[in-house]
Amino acid sequence: MELTKQEKAMLDGKEGYAVKKSMEILVALGDIFGAEKLIDVGSVQVAGVSYHNLGDAGLDFLNSLAEDGRVKVLTTLNPAGMDLENWQQLGISPEFAEKQNLVIDAFTRMGILVSCTCTPYLIGNVPLYGEHIAWSESSAVTFANSVLGARTNREGGPSALAAAFVGKTPCYGLHLDENRVPDINVQVNAELSRLSDWGALGYAIGKKAENKIPYISGIKKATLDELKSFGASLVTYGAKPLFYIKDITPGAELQQQPKETVTIEKTDLDDAYNKINDQVDEIDFVCVGCPHCSIKEVAEIADLIRGKKVATGTELWVATSRTTKQLADKHGYTAIIEAAGGKFACDTCMAVAPLKGRFKALATTSAKGCFYSRQNLMKTKMGSMKECVDAAVTGKWNN
Amino acid sequence: MEQLKGRIIYRGKAEGEALVTSMPISFYGGVDPNTGVILEKGHELEGQSVKDKILVFPQGKGSTVGSYTLYRMKKNNTAPAAMINKETETIVAVGAIISEIPFVDKIDLSKIKKGETVKVENENVTIL
Numbered sequence: 001m002e003l004t005k006q007e008k009a010m011l012d013g014k015e016g017y018a019v020k021k022s023m024e025i026l027v028a029l030g031d032i033f034g035a036e037k038l039i040d041v042g043s044v045q046v047a048g049v050s051y052h053n054l055g056d057a058g059l060d061f062l063n064s065l066a067e068d069g070r071v072k073v074l075t076t077l078n079p080a081g082m083d084l085e086n087w088q089q090l091g092i093s094p095e096f097a098e099k100q101n102l103v104i105d106a107f108t109r110m111g112i113l114v115s116c117t118c119t120p121y122l123i124g125n126v127p128l129y130g131e132h133i134a135w136s137e138s139s140a141v142t143f144a145n146s147v148l149g150a151r152t153n154r155e156g157g158p159s160a161l162a163a164a165f166v167g168k169t170p171c172y173g174l175h176l177d178e179n180r181v182p183d184i185n186v187q188v189n190a191e192l193s194r195l196s197d198w199g200a201l202g203y204a205i206g207k208k209a210e211n212k213i214p215y216i217s218g219i220k221k222a223t224l225d226e227l228k229s230f231g232a233s234l235v236t237y238g239a240k241p242l243f244y245i246k247d248i249t250p251g252a253e254l255q256q257q258p259k260e261t262v263t264i265e266k267t268d269l270d271d272a273y274n275k276i277n278d279q280v281d282e283i284d285f286v287c288v289g290c291p292h293c294s295i296k297e298v299a300e301i302a303d304l305i306r307g308k309k310v311a312t313g314t315e316l317w318v319a320t321s322r323t324t325k326q327l328a329d330k331h332g333y334t335a336i337i338e339a340a341g342g343k344f345a346c347d348t349c350m351a352v353a354p355l356k357g358r359f360k361a362l363a364t365t366s367a368k369g370c371f372y373s374r375q376n377l378m379k380t381k382m383g384s385m386k387e388c389v390d391a392a393v394t395g396k397w398n399n
Numbered sequence: 400m401e402q403l404k405g406r407i408i409y410r411g412k413a414e415g416e417a418l419v420t421s422m423p424i425s426f427y428g429g430v431d432p433n434t435g436v437i438l439e440k441g442h443e444l445e446g447q448s449v450k451d452k453i454l455v456f457p458q459g460k461g462s463t464v465g466s467y468t469l470y471r472m473k474k475n476n477t478a479p480a481a482m483i484n485k486e487t488e489t490i491v492a493v494g495a496i497i498s499e500i501p502f503v504d505k506i507d508l509s510k511i512k513k514g515e516t517v518k519v520e521n522e523n524v525t526i527l
Binding site: 024029031032048053056057058060156157158159 | 406408409432462463464466467468470471472474475487488489490492493496497
């Protein structure tokens with residue numbers, strides 16, 4: 001990889017330890033993947049925030065970088081392992097909270113915004129069409145590439161941090177036109193009538209387009225919330241973090257429809273529901289917001305649960321960013337949901353909180369949420385927002 | 400004495416006993432960072448420790464958190480002395496860089512047998 005004089009100086013340690021380490025990471029990745037140069041990035045999203053995943057070693061590493069590392073571009077943070085303010089109410093231990101706060105302190109010293117959300121594009125980190133960025137968090141990467149038309153590879157925590165300290169990333173993979181060409185045509189013949197159908201669609205296409213970029217036809221309309229849920233599921237279940245939907249996502253009009261074609265019928269969605277859903281009736285955990293709820297989704301939940309009560313022995317979590325919750329506070333949605341016994345889980349989510357063994361059965365709108373909750377030994381049910389709120393109120397899944 | 404030449408991922412010098420597998424390794428969940436013992440069920444090296452070995456494997460796999468696991472092993476003195484890959488990927492490469500473990504790839508792994516003494520020095524691998 002060709003380095004400029006300034007980049008060589010950074011690699012030699014002229015800007016300190018964090019920048020040197022970062023350059024070592026970026027140069028190695030560039031060489032591995034055949035990049036010819038580094039390119040400027042407009043923003044960074046850093047994953048690997050939950051102490052549950054980092055452990056003391058990760059914390060040590062972050063502290064060593066925080067000594068002299070300061071980010072050069074707008075940098076936002078993925079969810080942590082707990083709500084940073086309301087962790088006690090969510091059953092997080094004080095020992096865990098103490099460690100998690102040390103992780104957050106390290107990121108704060110680096111100059112990273114403690115946004116703690118997987119939907120940075122909903123709270124002010126919104127890349128432009130064609131802009132190069134270095135994001136981790138697969139659902140956000142997929143949304144940025146596909147819905148916004150920005151350009152990023154699927155970074156890990158350390159490589160995203162490295163890009164933030166240098167302000168650059170190696171130019172390979174999805175930064176280049178030739179690697180953004182769709183390679184499988186997906187004709188969708190199934191009706192999509194509720195939010196979870198988009199998660200099921202992501203599962204079905206993810207399995208048929210493993211490690212490919214799908215070009216999707218047959219979808220007439222979509223909302224931001226639907227595309228957010230679809231992308232999260234698509235990449236969790238196997239596709240590359242980029243999709244095109246004809247007449248809906250930007251850049252689709254510039255691409256040729258690939259020859260290899262698969263179809264998605266109603267039976268494929270049914271099959272996805274069957275694979276994701278377990279046999280279970282009693283629900284002790286309802287969690288919506290994977291990816292984090294938009295304000296529109298929070299409003300929907302408030303509307304559905306107004307005047308009702310969450311069943312004894314069942315918990316309802318609304319996972320969202322703190323910024324979105326502040327809007328919800330203003331509009332009274334928070335009061336309605338909390339009066340019904342629901343809880344807000346800001347700054348965190350079901351994929352990264354230490355939930356192993358806490359709950360037996362999850363109901364959610366999210367296909368991605370089901371995937372990660374299995375690692376936490378939960379049975380899973382996926383359905384519409386209404387089905388999930390009903391499950392919270394009755395403690396049961398009504399088929 | 401056989402000399403092999405690869406590509407430097409992290410430069411450095413180390414010598415030790417080769418621990419060789421043809422299976423990819425997941426450091427997050429697949430290796431115990433406190434002991435260096437491989438935990439993954441059904442792995443060729445299940446139950447064996449990578450501590451102070453020249454660890455020879457095709458590449459990493461699994462969660463990107465694996466980079467942090469290698470760092471944790473280095474801190475715990477349970478890390479391999481050096482690593483050799485056929486063709487590396489992001490997780491192990493980043494792990495080696497942040498942990499400062501000598502690491503070379505693009506090596507014909509069939510040339511190295513388990514138990515042999517191997518020296519790694521930057522891009523050079525010598526079987527002693």
